[in-house]
Amino acid sequence: MPPALSGRVAVWDPFVRLFHWSLVALFVAAYATGDEIGWLHVRAGYALAALVALRGVWGFVGPRNARFASFLRSPVETLAFLRDSLRLKAPRHLGHNPAGGAMIVAMFATLAYVSVTGVLLTADAFWGSHAMKEAHEAGVDVMIGLIFLHLAGVALASFEHRENLVRAMITGRKRA
Amino acid sequence: MRKTIIFASLAALVGAAGVASAAHADSLGRPCTTKPEKDYLTLDALKAKVVEQGYKIRSGEIKKACGEFYVIDKAGKKAELFVDPTSGVIVAGGGKGKE
Numbered sequence: 421m422p423p424a425l426s427g428r429v430a431v432w433d434p435f436v437r438l439f440h441w442s443l444v445a446l447f448v449a450a451y452a453t454g455d456e457i458g459w460l461h462v463r464a465g466y467a468l469a470a471l472v473a474l475r476g477v478w479g480f481v482g483p484r485n486a487r488f489a490s491f492l493r494s495p496v497e498t499l500a501f502l503r504d505s506l507r508l509k510a511p512r513h514l515g516h517n518p519a520g521g522a523m524i525v526a527m528f529a530t531l532a533y534v535s536v537t538g539v540l541l542t543a544d545a546f547w548g549s550h551a552m553k554e555a556h557e558a559g560v561d562v563m564i565g566l567i568f569l570h571l572a573g574v575a576l577a578s579f580e581h582r583e584n585l586v587r588a589m590i591t592g593r594k595r596a
Numbered sequence: 597m598r599k600t601i602i603f604a605s606l607a608a609l610v611g612a613a614g615v616a617s618a619a620h621a622d623s624l625g626r627p628c629t630t631k632p633e634k635d636y637l638t639l640d641a642l643k644a645k646v647v648e649q650g651y652k653i654r655s656g657e658i659k660k661a662c663g664e665f666y667v668i669d670k671a672g673k674k675a676e677l678f679v680d681p682t683s684g685v686i687v688a689g690g691g692k693g694k695e
Contacts, residue, residue, distance in 0.1 A: 435602055442609055458622040470608035474601050481597050541621075547674045548654025548666025 428593040431514050433483045439475050440589055443468065447567075451560065462542070469535040472528055485515035492525070493518040505576060512581045514594060520577075523570050530566060534559040624678040627661030628687045636681040639663070645684025646677060662687065 432440075450464035479488040491513075493501070501518040504510035510517070516524065537556035546552040578585045588594045629635075637645070642663040643653055656665035663679040677689040 435598070435605065438605065442605075455621050456623045461621075467608050471605055474605050474608065478598075478601055481601070544668075544674060547668070548656075550655050 429514065429596045430592055431485050431594045432589055432592040433486055434592070435478055435482065436475075436486050437589060437592055439471055439478075442471055446471070447563070462538075465535055465538050468531060472531050472535075476528070488521075491516035491518070491521040493521060495522075498522045505573075505580065508580050510577075510580065517577065519573055523566065523573065527563070527566055527570070530559055530563050534563060621666075622676060623660055624662055624664075624688055628663070628678055628680045629661055629682050631682050637684060642679060642681060642684050646679060646686075648684075649686065651675075651677065 446464045446468040450461055450468065453461040453464070478486055484490050498518040498521070501510055505519065513520075534556060537552060537559060540546045541549065541552050541556060574585050583595055636658065639656065639658055642658070643656055643665075646653055646656070646663075646665050646667065650670045651665070651667040654666040654668065656663060658664070658681050661681065663677075663681045663684070665677040665679065667675050667677055669675050675689055678687045679685060680687055
């Protein structure tokens with residue numbers, strides 16, 4: 421095996437990686453075009469919602485590290501993991517750690533909410549509705565908060581276990 | 597099953613084509629007037645002008661030198677109107693029916 425690959429294992433399959441970075445691009449596109457370029461904003465929103473739905477299915481039929489059963493943990497276990505992380509004493513996980521699993525649940529729920537309120541805004545009933553617009557934007561604000569937490573968590577875990585988790589989500593490989 | 601999902605994802609990324617015709621919000625991309633803000637009518641006065649022209653207003657604001665209104669037109673269709681804030685004259689959006 422070439423030196424660069426020796427001692428590294430495949431962790432993230434191509435769909436998981438494509439999904440993750442597409443979500444980033446689509447969210448940025450949607451965020452940037454909000455009230456400005458309607459046709460692009462709506463398309464990004466629908467594509468995003470479709471991708472999340474597909475990831476949902478993949479979570480049941482995909483390879484091991486993609487499956488929800490492999491990384492979702494109870495709230496008790498997740499809080500314990502978070503506490504240990506802040507003490508830099510959390511165990512290393514090859515796939516998503518419990519905090520990552522919780523973040524995925526939170527983000528999917530929030531994106532679903534943002535998508536649904538977005539679609540409602542295009543319906544006759546809510547066209548021009550200030551209240552629905554506020555509801556939609558509140559969800560986006562939550563998503564922004566989650567993104568910051570996510571980046572902080574990835575940085576913490578990377579530091580804690582001395583690995584580049586961003587690169588791992590690009591190449592799919594990690595130290596064994 | 598996995599191949600189906602991958603193919604469907606690529607399709608989602610490339611298109612969302614069927615929904616391109618959905619109603620949506622825009623900025624006009626250019627000012628509706630070059631006159632200074634002191635020449636603008638009040639939002640209430642602009643709303644009255646829009647209603648006069650046969651529209652039902654859902655919401656509106658003055659933004660980027662335009663009066664921007666989400667309306668239902670005489671035919672019951674959703675539309676976004678851009679009006680000259682100094683006169684209430686519709687600059688864009690009037691003729692375009694959105695479903």
